[in-house]
Amino acid sequence: MGCESTKETTLLFVGSYTDKKPGKGIHVYEFNNDTGKTTLKFALDSVTNTSFLKLSKNGKYLYSVMDSQMLYNGKIASFAVDAVEGKIELINIKDCGGLNPAHIELDNTETILTSSQYSDGSLSLFKINKDGSLNPHSQVLKFKDSSIVENRQETSHIHSSNFSSDNRFIFIHDLGADKIRRFRVDSASKDSILQNENHIKMKPGSGPRHFTFHPNGKFGYSLSELSGKITAFNYQNDNLNFIEDYASYQQELDIYKAADIHISPDGKFLYASNRGPEEDSISMFSIDTTTGKLSLVGYESTYGKHPRNFTLSPCGNFLLVGNQFTGNIVIFRRNVETGKLTKLPNEIAVDSPSSLQMRTYNVSDY
Secondary structure, three states, X not given: OOOOOOOEEEEEEEEEOOOOXXXXXXXXXXXXXXXXXXXXXXXXXXXXXXXXXXXXXXXXXXXXXXXXXXXXXXXXXXXXXEOOOOEEEEEEEEEXXXXXXXXXXXXXXXXXXXXXXXXXXXXEEEEEOOOOOEOOOOEEEEOOOOOOOOOOOOOOOEEEEEEOOOOOEEEEEEOOOOEEEEEXXXXXXXXXXXXXXXXEEOOOOOOEEEEXXXXXXXXXXXXXXXXXXXXXXXXXXXXXXXXXXXXXXXXXXXXXXXXXXXXXXXXXXXXXXXXXXXXXXXXXXXXXXXXXXXXXXXXXXXXXXXXXXXXXXXXXXXXXXXXOOOOEEEEEEEOOOOOOEEEEEEEEXXXXXXXXXXXXXXXXXX
C-alpha cells in the first residue's frame, strides 16, 4: 500500500560527482510510492561536482555543494523547487569559505546553513533569507588537529555537522582528529553564532564521518569511516554520553570505509552503508527506544560498488542507495515490521550518484 494521494507527488533528488568538469550534476525523478518505479523529470547540466544535497523541510528549496574535491574553494548553491514540473531553478551561489565541501546541514529554524569542508578542515555558516537565498558566509571555523591513521588523519577533516533537536548546539564530525566538536548556537549573535567549543573524543583511528539523532531526541548515533563502527550515545544535559560500539561491517577487514547513516521515520530501525573495499553493504539494526541500544537485524548487499549515500522514502516503505562507482541507484522495499530490505528489479542508471534526498509534495498547494 502506498502513502500518497492523487494530489501528492514524491520527488527524488540525486546529486553526483561530474569527474571534476561541468556536466549533469543534479537529477530529479518522480517516485511511485506503490511500485518503487521512477521517472526522470529534470537534469541540471553544466555544473561541477554537485556531490551533496540538502532539501529544506518544507521542500521549497534545495541546497547543493558545488566544486567539491577541486583545488579551489567550493561553493553552495540554492535552488527553488517546482514540485509540479519536477524541476529546480537556481536562486543564488556563494563561496563556501573552504576546500572540498562534503556535507550541508540546516538548523531547525532553517535560517542557518552549515557547510563542512573536508580538505582544509573547516566549517562555514550562512544565514538564509526568507526567499531561500544565501547570504555570504558569516563565520568560518578552521581546525588544526590530527590522529593516528597515516594518510587519513594527518590534519583535521570536517565531514559533517548536526544540530541538536532544541537547536541550542551543533555537533561537528572531525574525521582527521577523532573528535566530535560541540558548539553552542547563539542565533542572535551577528558574527560568532557558534561559540564555546567542547568536544567528545572518539577512540583513536575511528574517523567519525556522519551522525544522526534519534527522532525522540534522546539518543545519537555516529558512524566512523575508518573503524567501520557505529557508536551509540545518550543525549542528556546537552552532552553525548557513550553507550556502546557496534560493527557496521559483516566482515572483519583491514580497511573500512563506512559512509552514511539514517534512522527510519518511525524511529525503530537504523541503517548504515559500507563502501568496500571488500564489502558493499547496508547494515540493519533495530533500536531499543528506551535504552538507545542496537540489535543486529542483518546485512544487505547494495548490488553495486561504493554506496556513498542512501535515503529512506518519506513514508519509510522504501530505501534507495546510490552506488557511486557503478553508477546505479538500487531500490529496496522495506518491511516496516522487521526492518529488512527486499531488492526491486528496477534500478536508476546515473553517473557517480553521491547524494539522495526525497520528499512528498501536495501539488494542490502549488
